[in-house]
Structures are given as C-alpha cells and as structure tokens.
Amino acid sequence: MxxxxxxxxxxxxxxxxxxxxxxxxxxxxxxxxxxxxxxxxxxxxxxxxxxxxVPPTFLFAIELEQADPFWWARNIGVEVNYVLHGEQRFTYHRVAYAGERLTANAVITDVFSKRGGALEFIIKKTAISDEAGARGRGSGHDVVVRNPGVGS
Amino acid sequence: MSTPTDLAVGTELAALKIDPISRTTLALFTGASGDTNPVHLDHEIAQAAGMPDVFAQGMLSMAYLGRLLTDLFPPDRLRSYGVRFAAITPVKGEPTCTATVTSIDESGGERRATLALSVALADGTVTLTGDAVVAL
Structure with missing residues (x-):
C-alpha cells in the first residue's frame, strides 16, 4: 500500500x-x-x-477518546493492524490535572517511505490546550506530540 | 519521591525493574490508556497480523519509563520526554528501565539535565531508547 x-x-x-x-x-x-x-x-x-x-504519557489518551481512533489512518490508505508506533515525543509547558477538559488538535506534518517503500512513515503533531485555549499564549498548556506511525 | 540533588554527567539514576507483563496488565492498560488496538488483547488477531502472540503496547513501556522520571522528579520539572520504539515487548516480557545523565546545562533561564533513557528485556533486547530533559 x-x-x-x-x-x-x-x-x-x-x-x-x-x-x-x-x-x-x-x-x-x-x-x-x-x-x-x-x-x-x-x-x-x-x-x-x-x-x-496527569502522568507524562497519559496525554496520548486524549486522541484515542473516540469510537474509531484510527479512522484517519484508514482514510489515507493504512492497514491499521500493520501499524507500529515508531516514535513518540512530548514537550511540556505545564502540568495538567484531573478535572481539566483538554483538547487535542492534530495535523499530519509529513509522510515518507524507507527501504524502497517497505516502511512508510506518517508524522503527526498534536497540540494540546486547556479550556482557556491557552495554546499560543505562552502561559498555559501547550503540548506538542510528535507521533510518527510506521506503516508497512 | 526523593529528587536526586547531586546529579552529574554520567550519573545513573535508580533503575526500575518491572515484573513480567501479564495478559491482565495488557487488558487493564487498554482501559487506562484508551489504546484499544486488539493486537494487544486478542491472540487470533495478533496471529492474523503475523505475530506469534499478543504483545505489549509501546506506550506501556513509555509509561513505565515515565514512572521512573516521576518517581525522581516532580512533574513540573519535566520539560520534554521522547522515545523511539526499537523492538516489540512480548507478553511475559520483563522490562527494566534505566536513565543516565548525559549533559547538564543552562537553558531557558534554568539549570537542566538531559537524560538518556532505555528499556531492555531480561534477554538484553533493547525495546525502547529515548531522552528526557528535566529542570533541576
């Protein structure tokens, strides 16, 4: 594929x-x-x-909070059972706490292949903001998740 | 939590050894993490995907390694944390998480340590490598 x-x-x-x-x-x-x-x-x-x-990696759960978290991958031609998680990175601007409503905004920033197409990489970046929309204000919660999936 | 006060380049932080990962743990982590991918739960689906058996979620190992960090540092000290998943952790795998200080410098108006992170199984297979930056 x-x-x-x-x-x-x-x-x-x-x-x-x-x-x-x-x-x-x-x-x-x-x-x-x-x-x-x-x-x-x-x-x-x-x-x-x-x-x-909120523990450091729990933020990954936000984007999974939907009935079919990988619909976007299927939409771009990925067979989800063959997906491996390649890398994951979090950048922290403040600690999040129970009781908050957090919102993830993700964008696919790159797609490339290696080994003659045997491995395909999808790079997704996610910004997480709080209800004040603190992302971009510099004082709030702004987590960037670099999340390359690997399709093969 | 006992935050280390005398970190220097080369300091090895306390390793975190995890008991063998059971199928129950995989099921409970599915619920806690929200990762409902059935290859971590259902033997038949794992085999259909070409795997001998179910295997642990990569984010479970990243969570264990994150626990090593939060056992040692308050959460507001963590600036970044990233990993590369290098190998699959089979069910019954016994991961050990380690962290070593690789640099200490001034950045963003504070003193920060960079840690090299690793998770390895009992047979020596490195499943995950990464790095974290903490404010001291």
Missing amino acids: AVSPDAVGMVLPPISMDIERGRLAAFARVTRATDPAYSDLDAAKNAGHRDIP
Whole structure:
C-alpha cells in the first residue's frame, strides 16, 4: 500500500477529553506507580498539587477518546493492524490535572517511505490546550506530540 | 519521591525493574490508556497480523519509563520526554528501565539535565531508547 502524500497537511478534527481522577488512578495502578499522588487526591494535595497530576504519557489518551481512533489512518490508505508506533515525543509547558477538559488538535506534518517503500512513515503533531485555549499564549498548556506511525 | 540533588554527567539514576507483563496488565492498560488496538488483547488477531502472540503496547513501556522520571522528579520539572520504539515487548516480557545523565546545562533561564533513557528485556533486547530533559 502507499500512503498518499496528499495526507501532508491534513488537519484532524479536535478531540476533547475530561480528565477524570478515576481514570488517572487506573493508569497509576496498571503502571504500578508507587507515588500515591498519582492516584489519591489527598496525597496529591499533600504533595502540593491542586488535584491528581496527569502522568507524562497519559496525554496520548486524549486522541484515542473516540469510537474509531484510527479512522484517519484508514482514510489515507493504512492497514491499521500493520501499524507500529515508531516514535513518540512530548514537550511540556505545564502540568495538567484531573478535572481539566483538554483538547487535542492534530495535523499530519509529513509522510515518507524507507527501504524502497517497505516502511512508510506518517508524522503527526498534536497540540494540546486547556479550556482557556491557552495554546499560543505562552502561559498555559501547550503540548506538542510528535507521533510518527510506521506503516508497512 | 526523593529528587536526586547531586546529579552529574554520567550519573545513573535508580533503575526500575518491572515484573513480567501479564495478559491482565495488557487488558487493564487498554482501559487506562484508551489504546484499544486488539493486537494487544486478542491472540487470533495478533496471529492474523503475523505475530506469534499478543504483545505489549509501546506506550506501556513509555509509561513505565515515565514512572521512573516521576518517581525522581516532580512533574513540573519535566520539560520534554521522547522515545523511539526499537523492538516489540512480548507478553511475559520483563522490562527494566534505566536513565543516565548525559549533559547538564543552562537553558531557558534554568539549570537542566538531559537524560538518556532505555528499556531492555531480561534477554538484553533493547525495546525502547529515548531522552528526557528535566529542570533541576
């Protein structure tokens, strides 16, 4: 298969997620977090947080908060069962907390192939903003996720 | 959390050893992470995709490595965190997460350490490499 180069510049619809304490506690349990601040509100407050902090990689969940998270990949010619996650990068501007509603805005920034087309790479960048739309103001939450999928 | 105070280039931070990853963990991480890709849950679908069995979500290893970071540093110190997924983690795999300080410099008006990160299985297979920048 070939990923259409027309995919470059494709803007995905924004996806919002209410960050819930229970979901963060479940994430902390399965990753066997030992710091109770990541699962217990009192422990979080005792550690100086205003609520349970969002762990560094949980932000990846926002874009998955839809019935068919990979519809966009199929739309550009990718067989999802053959997708591998190649790289993932987060840049943090502030800590996010339970109780916030965060919105992910993603755009496909590059598509290229390697090994004579045996591997195809899709680079997606996502900005995550809070309800104040803090992205771009410099004082708020602005996370950039570099998220190349690898299709083969 | 015990934030290390005497980091220097070459300092190895405390390794984080994870118990063998069970199928239950894969199922629970599906719910917690929102990654519902069935190749991590359903043996038949994994085999149809050419894999011998289900395998762990890459983001599970990235979450474990993130735990190593948040066990040592308050979350507001983390500036960036990135990884490259190098090999699949099979079910029952036993990852160990490690971090080493590779540089310390002044940037953005603060002192920052750059860490080289790695996750390896018991047989030595490196499943993930990466880096993180933390403010000291």
